[in-house]
Amino acid sequence: MLQATLARRQGGFELEVELEVEAGRTLVLVGESGSGKTTLLRLLAGLATPKQGRIELGGETWFDSAGGLQLPASGRSLGYVTQDYALFPHLTVQQNVAFGLRAQGLGASLSRERARESLAQLGVEELAPRRPADLSGGQQQRVALARALVLEPRLLLLDEPLSALDLQTRRTIRAELRRILTTRSCVTVYVTHSPLEAMAFGEQIAVMESGRITQIGSRDDLLRHPRSRYVAEFMGVNLFQGRIVSRDATGMARVKTVEGELSVVDPGGEAEVYVAVNPREIALFLEPPTGSAQNLFSGPVTELLPEPPNGERVRVSLGTHPPLVAEVTRQAVGALGLREGLLVHAAFKATGITTYR
Amino acid sequence: MTGVRVPVRQLALRSGVGILLGMLLILLALPLLSVLLRVTPATLIDRLHQPVVIQALKLSLIASAAATLVVVLLGLPAAYLLATRRFPGKRVVEVLVDLPMVLPPTVAGFALLLAFGRAGLAGHVLHWFGVSLPFTTLGVVVAQVFMAIPFFISPARAGLASVERRYLDAASTLRASEAYTFFHVMLPLSLPSLLAGTAMAWARALGEFGATITFAGNLPGVTQTMPLAVYVEMQNDLDSAVALSVLLLVMSFTLLVGLRYAPGGLFWKADASGDAR
Numbered sequence: 001m002l003q004a005t006l007a008r009r010q011g012g013f014e015l016e017v018e019l020e021v022e023a024g025r026t027l028v029l030v031g032e033s034g035s036g037k038t039t040l041l042r043l044l045a046g047l048a049t050p051k052q053g054r055i056e057l058g059g060e061t062w063f064d065s066a067g068g069l070q071l072p073a074s075g076r077s078l079g080y081v082t083q084d085y086a087l088f089p090h091l092t093v094q095q096n097v098a099f100g101l102r103a104q105g106l107g108a109s110l111s112r113e114r115a116r117e118s119l120a121q122l123g124v125e126e127l128a129p130r131r132p133a134d135l136s137g138g139q140q141q142r143v144a145l146a147r148a149l150v151l152e153p154r155l156l157l158l159d160e161p162l163s164a165l166d167l168q169t170r171r172t173i174r175a176e177l178r179r180i181l182t183t184r185s186c187v188t189v190y191v192t193h194s195p196l197e198a199m200a201f202g203e204q205i206a207v208m209e210s211g212r213i214t215q216i217g218s219r220d221d222l223l224r225h226p227r228s229r230y231v232a233e234f235m236g237v238n239l240f241q242g243r244i245v246s247r248d249a250t251g252m253a254r255v256k257t258v259e260g261e262l263s264v265v266d267p268g269g270e271a272e273v274y275v276a277v278n279p280r281e282i283a284l285f286l287e288p289p290t291g292s293a294q295n296l297f298s299g300p301v302t303e304l305l306p307e308p309p310n311g312e313r314v315r316v317s318l319g320t321h322p323p324l325v326a327e328v329t330r331q332a333v334g335a336l337g338l339r340e341g342l343l344v345h346a347a348f349k350a351t352g353i354t355t356y357r
Numbered sequence: 358m359t360g361v362r363v364p365v366r367q368l369a370l371r372s373g374v375g376i377l378l379g380m381l382l383i384l385l386a387l388p389l390l391s392v393l394l395r396v397t398p399a400t401l402i403d404r405l406h407q408p409v410v411i412q413a414l415k416l417s418l419i420a421s422a423a424a425t426l427v428v429v430l431l432g433l434p435a436a437y438l439l440a441t442r443r444f445p446g447k448r449v450v451e452v453l454v455d456l457p458m459v460l461p462p463t464v465a466g467f468a469l470l471l472a473f474g475r476a477g478l479a480g481h482v483l484h485w486f487g488v489s490l491p492f493t494t495l496g497v498v499v500a501q502v503f504m505a506i507p508f509f510i511s512p513a514r515a516g517l518a519s520v521e522r523r524y525l526d527a528a529s530t531l532r533a534s535e536a537y538t539f540f541h542v543m544l545p546l547s548l549p550s551l552l553a554g555t556a557m558a559w560a561r562a563l564g565e566f567g568a569t570i571t572f573a574g575n576l577p578g579v580t581q582t583m584p585l586a587v588y589v590e591m592q593n594d595l596d597s598a599v600a601l602s603v604l605l606l607v608m609s610f611t612l613l614v615g616l617r618y619a620p621g622g623l624f625w626k627a628d629a630s631g632d633a634r
Binding site for chain 1: 545
């Protein structure tokens with residue numbers, strides 16, 4: 001198990017993080033560039049020094065500011081695959097993978113054997129005699145991973161391991177990576193800026209914003225109960241923070257947010273709540289509807305954005321109060337004649353909203 | 358003819374630069390050609406068999422090779438520390454290390470004599486151990502080391518410092534010690550610079566004159582290296598001086614071309630930076 005409490009200040013940037021990851025599990029760290037993800041990895045790796053805190057891995061203390069203990073990177077059982085892989089250009093693939101073994105004094109032939117095995121596990125054994133410069137991005141990625149895994153690290157740090165790859169390769173390697181990691185008993189911290197990748201990868205996802213982890217949970221947690229605008233935008237849901245201002249006998253409540261009021265199913269309890277509205281629950285009309293939707297807002301269309309993969313669904317940003325993002329089909333866009341600036345009416349039922357504290 | 362008209366001022370500038378470049382090339386090449394064309398190949402080969410030439414050649418090769426070895430041995434750790442560490446007094450070390458490059462060689466030789474001569478500070482101690490530097494071959498080596506060391510340290514330091522941080526980080530996360538990283542990552546990655554520095558230092562040692570003659574004297578077979586022999590033979594037998602000069606020229610040229618310009622592509626492909634992007 002990895003337990004880390006870290007604080008560091010550099011220039012105007014402050015990082016303050018607390019982490020706990022079970023052995024054999026993967027924590028996906030997701031956040032914008034500049035949010036401190038790589039800094040956090042470097043602190044865990046021992047390539048940078050925290051101002052204060054503690055890093056413990058499976059009962060072994062790697063860093064303790066109180067006790068003045070700092071294990072250098074070379075003394076930690078870790079694998080660190082950086083964004084650019086940093087394969088040694090003067091060594092062959094096999095020598096690259098054997099590097100860590102040789103550095104620890106393992107014999108040449110045994111190291112070679114183990115390096116071959118590690119390369120074979122990643123399906124790139126035939127690359128052994130080649131130089132890094134002759135490899136494609138995907139091949140370099142696998143070699144870098146083989147080089148890290150051959151040392152059987154207890155902590156595996158992966159910094160945007162797929163970002164340098166084309167989309168096709170990315171999907172293949174992601175699946176492979178997941179398969180490999182499930183067979184390992186090490187703690188993995190996987191950094192990405194892509195929510196999609198986080199979702200695809202993580203059982204446990206931590207969201208990082210300007211040096212802090214603002215939410216940590218399962219992907220369902222994050223999808224259903226985002227706790228910041230940033231996370232919500234990541235997950236593509238409308239999020240509002242507000243307080244319940246009135247309740248009625250039918251179990252409904254009114255929530256007042258900074259931007260406007262919403263009707264929700266009364267969650268009971270305290271007044272401060274988050275309200276998440278799934279964009280697919282929002283219906284759009286040219287004339288005010290007469291149905292049973294309890295929430296009705298009017299405003300102009302501000303942006304139309306076809307969703308991947310094929311634009312079958314379109315995200316429609318609305319200049320309503322509160323501002324909403326709806327997701328409708330391409331057919332609906334055509335039928336309604338949606339375009340930027342067109343005044344529309346957005347409706348969604350109270351039951352289509354998730355309200356939580 | 359409808360040729361493009363080049364403005365007069367631009368034309369003047371171009372021809373001006375051309376003339377200056379021509380003058381520079383003449384200044385550099387003419388003396389070399391004069392040496393090479395001075396005697397016939399037959400005379401050259403004959404003079405190369407002169408005892409004074411052979412003696413000087415032998416001494417120069419041995420002394421400069423030894424000096425280069427010492428330069429690398431002493432210079433590499435210094436270059437490494439200067440490239441990777443910050444320490445109090447670093448500026449002083451930097452200046453000290455660069456000093457021989459700007460010091461007049463005779464001053465350097467004289468200073469060496471004052472330090473390591475019989476009456477000198479260190480000379481006293483050395484004498485006590487039965488070692489004497491002035492007017493010995495060992496003294497030649499010391500003078501050459503003194504004069505040549507900045508020519509190694511400077512490029513070596515630059516080369517070591519230019520090894521990218523990410524490779525050093527990668528090595529340490531692969532549990533390599535600092536020493537292992539030095540020998541297996543830094544050294545091979547900066548090898549072209551190190552070899553260039555070695556070549557420069559060697560060439561400098563080979564051509565050293567002022568410090569050698571001041572500190573070690575001009576004893577044939579003992580301290581009379583090739584540059585010293587050239588100087589002596591100039592007043593003695595001009596053809597021998599020419600032969601020695603041609604020999605020195607060829608050796609320096611070989612060193613320069615062989616070690617300075619060739620190694621870039623020798624060890625791994627020059628474009629093998631390992632970048633994925």
